[in-house]
Amino acid sequence: MTATLLLAGLLLFAPGLAHAQVTVEQIVGTWTGTIEYASTRTGPGGTTTGILTIKPDGTWTGQSAVAGAPPAHGTYELKGNVARAVILSPVPSGWGNTATWTFAEKGGVWTMVSERDDKNTKGTYVKK
Numbered sequence: 847m848t849a850t851l852l853l854a855g856l857l858l859f860a861p862g863l864a865h866a867q868v869t870v871e872q873i874v875g876t877w878t879g880t881i882e883y884a885s886t887r888t889g890p891g892g893t894t895t896g897i898l899t900i901k902p903d904g905t906w907t908g909q910s911a912v913a914g915a916p917p918a919h920g921t922y923e924l925k926g927n928v929a930r931a932v933i934l935s936p937v938p939s940g941w942g943n944t945a946t947w948t949f950a951e952k953g954g955v956w957t958m959v960s961e962r963d964d965k966n967t968k969g970t971y972v973k974k
Contacts, residue, residue, distance in 0.1 A: 868927045868949045874902045877958060879971030881910055886938040896969055898960070906931065922947065931960070941966050 877898040885891035889912075896910040900922070908918040920934040920943075927950065933943040942964035949958050956973035 866927065866951075868924065868951075870902055870904075870924055872951070872956070873900050873924065873929070873949055873958070873973075875900060876974045877971035878974060879958075879969050881967055881969040883910075883912070884966040886941075896971070898958075898969075898971060938966075 877900065879896055879898070880893060881896045882893050883891055892912075894911045896908060898906060898908040900906045904921050904923065906920055906922055909915070910918075916935065918933060918935045920932045922929045922931040927948060929947040929949070931945040931947055933945065937943050942962055945960055945962045945967075947958050947960045949956065951957075958969075958971045958973070960969040960971065961967070
């Protein structure tokens, strides 16, 4: 039993396995990145660039470079290094309106991976 507890303790505190608490102040700002998106009934899938602005009041706005794509907006809630985002603007038929944002900082550079729950888009962003 002692060996099991020791192993569990080592895994819990091993570098790179635990994620530090991220604060809203650290993620607020403008993020730029690449978005991979699935096809819709009106167009093919592909890759494009995007800009996401995270605000301190729990809201966000975003814009992709897809021709004709309207700006997006919504809310988020941060817990640990992960935020749950809700898209309040219209989404393509059959697509969901929730996403998970996972934040990390390495060498002073903040990154975020955004993935919609329905897997229709995945974005990789860097904070400006």
